Amino acid sequence: xxSCRGFRRQRCLKGTxxxxxxxxxxxxxxxxxxxxxxxxxxxKVPAAAPVPPPAMxxxxxSQVRQNYHQxxxxxxHRQINLGLYASYVYLSVSYYLDxxxxxxxxxxxxxxxxxxxxxxxxxxxMKLQNRRGGRIFLxxxxxxxxxxxxxxxxxxxxxxxLERSVNQSLLELHKLATEKNDPHLCDFIEIHYLNEQxxxxxxxxxxxxxxxxxxxxxxxxAEYLSDKHTLRHSES
Numbered sequence: 001x002x003s004c005r006g007f008r009r010q011r012c013l014k015g016t017x018x019x020x021x022x023x024x025x026x027x028x029x030x031x032x033x034x035x036x037x038x039x040x041x042x043x044k045v046p047a048a049a050p051v052p053p054p055a056m057x058x059x060x061x062s063q064v065r066q067n068y069h070q071x072x073x074x075x076x077h078r079q080i081n082l083g084l085y086a087s088y089v090y091l092s093v094s095y096y097l098d099x100x101x102x103x104x105x106x107x108x109x110x111x112x113x114x115x116x117x118x119x120x121x122x123x124x125x126m127k128l129q130n131r132r133g134g135r136i137f138l139x140x141x142x143x144x145x146x147x148x149x150x151x152x153x154x155x156x157x158x159x160x161x162l163e164r165s166v167n168q169s170l171l172e173l174h175k176l177a178t179e180k181n182d183p184h185l186c187d188f189i190e191i192h193y194l195n196e197q198x199x200x201x202x203x204x205x206x207x208x209x210x211x212x213x214x215x216x217x218x219x220x221x222a223e224y225l226s227d228k229h230t231l232r233h234s235e236s
Contacts, residue, residue, distance in 0.1 A: 065133025069180040073134040075173050076125050081139045082169050083122035086162055090115035092144045093155045107152045114159070114200065118166075121193065128188060153211045159204040167197040 090111050098108035129136050149155045170193050177185035 067182060067184075068132045068134060069182065072173075072177055072180055072182055072185060073129065073132075075176050076129060076134070077137060077139065079169055079173055080122045080125045080136075081141065082166055083118045083125065084141050086166055087115045087118035087122065088141055089144045089162060090118065090159075092147065093149050093158075096147070096149045097152065097155065102151070104152050107155070111155065111159075117196075124192060128185075132184075153208070156204060156208040156211055160201055160208065163197060163201045163204060167194070167201065170194060170197060 094108045094111040094115060096102065097104040097111065126136055128134075149158070170189055174186055174189045174194070177183075177189065
């Protein structure tokens with residue numbers, strides 16, 4: 001038997017072909033070890049469950065609310081805003097008439113009084129909201145439609161219109177309270193507001209009438225006399 005290039009030559013009997021039989025495989029030479037390298041990607045870590053957003057904090061239901069309709073609550077918000085607007089207007093009138101080039105001291109004091117009154121009325125409605133279990137949401141207050149009130153007569157002409165607007169809003173609020181079967185709100189409006197509004201409209205109207213009677217075109221004598229003798233006694 002001869003070995004040739006990994007084959008074994010086997011001698012055979014005469015007349016037969018010699019066969020090349022593969023030599024038995026020797027021990028396989030171990031391949032050189034490869035250098036172990038870290039994988040080029042990081043193992044996927046299960047993503048943490050998303051943290052839910054904090055729950056919205058809502059006002060807890062009032063423990064004192066009873067027979068207080070949401071429409072009534074919204075209407076009172078509008079009435080509060082209107083009262084603060086009226087106070088803002090009267091404040092503007094008062095400090096305009098107190099200017100050095102107008103100098104109507106008693107007119108200025110006179111209009112400062114309804115400014116404080118309207119604000120007190122608005123605060124009284126805020127207290128009512130809390131007593132009835134409502135929530136107070138103040139709105140943006142509109143500025144007065146004008147800054148130049150010209151003179152005392154012009155201011156007196158504007159005041160009754162403003163008072164009628166406030167009174168009309170109160171009447172609508174009273175009607176709504178009646179429709180919602182809310183006797184407490186009806187009584188509250190009647191006791192604290194309606195009579196005062198009627199008296200205020202009458203008072204402003206009387207002052208306007210007196211000014212018009214003695215007003216001379218181009219003369220400030222009427223408002224001068226009213227400032228000195230009439231409005232001086234109307235501060236209470």
